[in-house]
Amino acid sequence: METIVKSRIAQVLKGDQNAYGEVVELYKDKVFQLCYRMLGNRHEAEDIAQEAFIRAYVNIQSFNLNKKFSSWIYRIATNLCIDRIRKKKPDYFLDAEVPGTEGLTMYSQIASDTALPEDELESLELQETVQKEISKLPDKYRSVIVLKYIEELSLNEISEILDLPLGTVKTRIHRGREALRQQLRNV
Amino acid sequence: MSCSEKYVDYMHDFLDEDITEEHEQELREHLHSCSACEEHFRELKKAIAFVQSTAHIKAPDNFTAKIMDNLPKEKRKVELKRWFKNHPFLAAASLFLVLMAGSILSTWNQEQQFSVSKQPNLVVENDTVIVPEGEVVKGDIVVRNGKIKIEGEVQGDVTVINGEKYMASAARVTGEISEVNEIFEWIWYHIKETTENTVNLIEDKEQSLK
């Protein structure tokens, strides 16, 4: 996949804007997922994921073709998510931003199509709960947990994406796991 | 917790797949004999499983199309930047010339009216300039704030400033076709013109020196 991406980026560098569309297609789900799990809100996730791709395009000249594009786009997206989280007012975050409403719209969308079996309804609720607990993590733990367990990246890749020493990544993952353990033990 | 912290560290090392065989062995033995640590380990694994179980969600429809619509029209800017980098002296000189030549911006503002370079055989209808079928226009055509419809042949460059162009399938243009639609491009267009002239001047001089 990285080889295709690199040839597309070479085209983008030559001024072929359409080649960038193919790059976006390849990574859009992963980047959107990362933003969604970081922010807990579909609408915000779309905004930030869009911005990440646009920033990557604008700065494409500074992308090192010897490195993985995925790491680069993850890095831009993670940083944008963390900025967004830090800009949120804490009270706003607690009241309005808990992704309960998100689940409702998701549920009603599905419900309008087909009746939902009991266990799926349960799993939707469970997912909402899990997402809520992820959203409660401090951003430095949240980013490593999402990169590790949702994007399924290696610790080395995470260290590259976040520009942190491997040891720091490990410590954060350990603390993030401990926090989630406390939060999810009684679910 | 009553037990040594080291077992918790081992648990995390294990979860990171970064544990020595001895430590793993030690951990296993301890978990068999200590229910508190076993419970701790179970809860960690449960938390991970929960996080991993969140369904993979997909980007919304039109995600890519929206991005493509919002990409800056960067090409010329990039081109200009690169050009500035490679020709710092010419860039400075031409920028100076451009500024001296009278502010382009005011020219831009003054030139909001439709205009076209005068050429025989051109047909003008309202704000549309037509190169009729079967006709040959010799020389460059510049259209400002209007449209050009090319059905015949142009022996020269076609430049459309702040307008649109339509080419019939039979149309032929021997020179370059360019459209200038933003103020930025307008400046770029001027710099390019000025520089080309400057370069020609320099080359002429060099030649006359030989």
Ligand SMILES: [Zn+2]
């Ligand atoms: Zn123990």
